[in-house]
Amino acid sequence: MSTTRRFIIVTLGLLLVFGGIAGYKVFEYRMMQQYLNKEEPPALVDATRAESREWVPSLHSVGSVRAINGIRVANEVPGVVEEIQFESGDMVEAGDVLIRLDAETDKAALETRKAEAERARQEFERLSNLVSRDAVSQSQYDEAKANFDASRARVNAQEAQLRKKTIRAPFPGKTGLRQVDQGEYMATGTPIVEINMVDPIYVEYTVPEKHLGTISTGDRVTATVAAFPERIFEGEISAINSSVSAETRTVRVRATLDNEDGALRPGMFANVRTLRPEPRKAVVVPRTAISFNTYGDFVYVIAENDEGELVTERRSVETGVERDRVVEVESGLEAGERIVNTGLLRLRAGQRVEIADDNDEPSDDISGEEAEKAAEQGAAD
Known part of the structure; x- marks a missing residue:
């Protein structure tokens, strides 16, 4: 085969290859144009x-929920826990017994004090009869009277000591987690349980001093907490602090909220809105x-x-x-x-x-x- 013929065949082959590539590119370009020109569905x-x-203006603040009364109950005198009469989470009334400490020694001491008081009483009465007849001196009578008064005071003191062996709820509320066990020795001041009065309950927050003139006791308040994001708790301002903080230029406000089901707990973070009385469109x-x-x-x-x-x-x-x-x-x-x-x-x-x-x-x-x-x-x- 001559060189000229081979050249022609190769040239024709290359033209076919490049022509195919060019045709595919044209086809691809046309398809892309059709796609781009295709109308996007709504x-x-x-x-x-x-x-x-009707929109009620409000003042947004953040605050904390706190109990009207809330304490951590502790014992005033040491002793061994003899009886526990509550469980964690109980509702208690004022005066309900929480725990009793072993009081045998105190009871015996009280009987001794009562016996001493009785003997002092008898001696005082005997000398009272004699002093009117000048059978004893006034000083002897005075000493007997002082001994009788002192013995009665010691009885009262011992009774008070004995009463401290029974720890009672100081006010109605809900107990927290019990922190003592049966038979445990308790030194003075050992935490027993936390009690909080939670219905109603307080929320305390701060308001910038520039808004102080726009709020007053009785204004409506709403609050939300992270634990119940869909729920709105309602109440009203019950107290406004008498001074403005020099550091933050804010005034502390206390609102009282209804909490019948006990959903709000002391220590919760709250978003508070103080609603102003003038609604607008x-x-x-x-x-x-x-x-x-x-x-x-x-x-x-x-x-x-x-x-x-x-x-x-x-x-x-x-x-x-x-x-x-x-x-x-x-x-x-x-x-x-x-x-x-x-x-x-x-x-x-x-x-x-x-x-x-x-x-x-x-x-x-x-x-x-x-x-x-x-x-x-x-x-x-």
């Missing part, structure tokens, strides 16, 4: 409407409808485009107080406007949407990953 979203609501939306960001909060308003399709409009808003998973919108949104309720993380401005659930009122529902992320973002902000 996103399915839940919707709600911004609502005008406010635009509110569910917390899940707001994206909280460092550079500004926003909502997705649902509007119609020129073709009559529903699309999202990203709207910056100024938010105010949050209460019961509903947030006040101070500006940027009007009552009645329809907004996306959940699923903000997967949306963008101008995106076509379809409404799966259109509620006339803000919803408190929080579900899914978006709600958890929104809560984390809100906490971070």
Whole structure:
């Protein structure tokens, strides 16, 4: 085969290879263009409407729950535990016996004191009869009287000592964990059990001094705790401290809360809202409808485009107080406007949407990953 013929065959082969590659690339490009030009289906979203609501202004604070009366019961005198008459977590009344210490020695000592007092009484009465007839001197009479009075005082002291061998509840309340056992020797001041009066119960918090003129005793208060995030405890301000802290420029406030079921425990951390008496109109939306960001909060308003399709409009808003998973919108949104309720993380401005659930009122529902992320973002902000 000549050189010219081989060259032609090789050239034709290369043209076929490169032509195939070029054809595949053209096909791939056309398929990609078709894919990019394919219209994205509308996103399915839940919707709600911004609502005008009677809004009671409130002052947010953090505080701690404390018992009206709360102590750690301890013994005043040493002794061996003879009897335990309560269990951990019991409800007790004032005067109920908690424990009894061995008191045999004290009882014997009391009998001795009573015998001494009786002998002193007899001697005093005998001399009383004689002194009126000048049969004994006044000094002998005075000494007998002093001995009689002293013997009665020793009886009283011994009875008081004996009573201390029985430890009683000082006020009604709920016991904590028992810290002593049967037969245990207790030195003076050994902790026995904690007792707290928990119904009603106090929550104590601080308020900046600039708000001191806006609060007063009797103002309504609500509180929430981490143990019961869905529950709101209600009460009222019962006392305001008479001075302002020079270090923090705050004033301590004490509120009394209803706690009939004992859900609140002393030491709990509480989020407290002091409600002011002047309600006002406010635009509110569910917390899940707001994206909280460092550079500004926003909502997705649902509007119609020129073709009559529903699309999202990203709207910056100024938010105010949050209460019961509903947030006040101070500006940027009007009552009645329809907004996306959940699923903000997967949306963008101008995106076509379809409404799966259109509620006339803000919803408190929080579900899914978006709600958890929104809560984390809100906490971070």
